[in-house]
Amino acid sequence: MVQFSDIASELERQAIELPSWAFGNSGTRFKVFGTPGTPRTPEEKIADAAQVNRYTGLAPKVALHIPWDKVSDYSALRSYANDLGVELGTVNSNTFQDEAYKFGSLTSSDPATRQKAIDHHLECIEIMHLTGSQDLKIWLADGTNYPGQGDIRSRQDLLASSLETIYAALGDEQRLVLEYKFFEPAFYHTDVPDWGTSYAHVAALGDRAFVCLDTGHHAPGTNIEFIVAQLLRLGKLGSFDFNSRFYADDDLIVGAADPFQLFRILYEVVRGGGYDVGSPVAFMLDQCHNVEEKIVGQMRSVLNVQEMTARALLVDRAALLEAQNANDVLGANAVLMDAFYTDVRGPLAAWRESRGLAGDPIAAFKASGYQERIVAERAGGVQAGWGA
Numbered sequence: 001m002v003q004f005s006d007i008a009s010e011l012e013r014q015a016i017e018l019p020s021w022a023f024g025n026s027g028t029r030f031k032v033f034g035t036p037g038t039p040r041t042p043e044e045k046i047a048d049a050a051q052v053n054r055y056t057g058l059a060p061k062v063a064l065h066i067p068w069d070k071v072s073d074y075s076a077l078r079s080y081a082n083d084l085g086v087e088l089g090t091v092n093s094n095t096f097q098d099e100a101y102k103f104g105s106l107t108s109s110d111p112a113t114r115q116k117a118i119d120h121h122l123e124c125i126e127i128m129h130l131t132g133s134q135d136l137k138i139w140l141a142d143g144t145n146y147p148g149q150g151d152i153r154s155r156q157d158l159l160a161s162s163l164e165t166i167y168a169a170l171g172d173e174q175r176l177v178l179e180y181k182f183f184e185p186a187f188y189h190t191d192v193p194d195w196g197t198s199y200a201h202v203a204a205l206g207d208r209a210f211v212c213l214d215t216g217h218h219a220p221g222t223n224i225e226f227i228v229a230q231l232l233r234l235g236k237l238g239s240f241d242f243n244s245r246f247y248a249d250d251d252l253i254v255g256a257a258d259p260f261q262l263f264r265i266l267y268e269v270v271r272g273g274g275y276d277v278g279s280p281v282a283f284m285l286d287q288c289h290n291v292e293e294k295i296v297g298q299m300r301s302v303l304n305v306q307e308m309t310a311r312a313l314l315v316d317r318a319a320l321l322e323a324q325n326a327n328d329v330l331g332a333n334a335v336l337m338d339a340f341y342t343d344v345r346g347p348l349a350a351w352r353e354s355r356g357l358a359g360d361p362i363a364a365f366k367a368s369g370y371q372e373r374i375v376a377e378r379a380g381g382v383q384a385g386w387g388a
């Protein structure tokens with residue numbers, strides 16, 4: 001049996017990047033609800049993200065979304081973040097809210113539109129140099145709604161060529177991560193629908209291009225942990241966008257809809273070396289908090305990932321291998337389930353306290369008065385981006 005004390009030190013290196021947009025107001029196409037205290041500026045989003053890190057010790061980076069987080073001085077934004085104890089992380093491009101991209105961005109058949117989308121990515125790379133960001137994350141809304149609307153094959157060729165131009169502009173320390181999603185906003189075909197398509201493109205680009213796996217971007221019933229195992233095996237899993245879903249791209253709190261799935265994913269991450277020191281896998285959240293408190297929602301999310309990582313580390317891998325090799329079907333399953341059913345909340349609280357953190361980070365944050373302060377100070381918080 002593996003004990004909590006055997007794995008505790010491995011939890012020290014856990015780092016989960018927070019999305020700036022999680023702190024903004026968000027909603028569905030039906031309604032965006034305003035939440036008192038919502039940030040009005042990129043600085044205020046970063047300040048809220050820093051609170052999550054302060055109480056959990058788990059979230060040292062904040063991902064930016066351009067142009068949602070556009071500022072005039074990115075070096076100043078970086079210093080501002082650093083002063084609050086966090087760094088600026090992944091830069092997310094945005095080619096899905098502009099009239100020009102109605103029929104596609106990096107895949108557009110119109111050279112001027114394609115160039116506009118490429119130029120946006122080049123601007124993101126410039127920003128990354130100023131913010132000290134490692135990753136440029138590309139998620140495309142490109143696709144079609146009706147069979148015959150576009151030429152699926154030539155759009156792939158155009159995408160490959162656009163990505164090549166963007167990749168060539170990266171600095172030596174920078175990476176490109178390409179996210180996939182099987183539907184929405186396009187409903188017939190999406191130009192990067194699945195991990196295989198993303199893999200084909202990043203493999204063609206080179207060593208600093210990877211796949212980004214957003215846990216909410218698969219058809220129901222997809223075995224996501226298998227994709228994790230395969231991408232790790234191929235050396236091309238670059239990052240996770242964690243969230244959870246009941247139906248579509250719900251962007252709910254990671255681990256909320258299906259904690260067992262999160263455990264299975266994290267077990268494959270650990271098994272495949274994705275949690276090893278020096279692993280290329282970046283862990284991020286991609287969530288929105290439509291009806292719940294945002295800072296606490298982000299805290300709950302990183303704590304869920306921490307709890308499931310602890311349980312994944314608790315799997316007795318030697319016993320599992322032995323059972324697997326003996327074709328002991330139920331014995332092997334029991335080894336995995338033993339770890340999944342282990343309640344780590346008590347040991348984790350004690351471990352946090354031993355490191356000078358609050359045993360219950362959410363309670364400590366709530367007692368701090370920060371939320372009341374921002375509610376009083378901020379009026380007219382901004383939306384996360386959609387429908388802005």
Ligand code: PSV
Pocket residue numbers: 092093139179181214241249286
């Ligand atoms: C849209 O589906 C999306 O949720 C993608 O997952 C991106 O990562 C995110 O928006 C931010 O651009």
Ligand code: MN
Pocket residue numbers: 139179214241286
């Ligand atoms: Mn995502």
Ligand code: MN
Pocket residue numbers: 181214216217249286
């Ligand atoms: Mn999404």
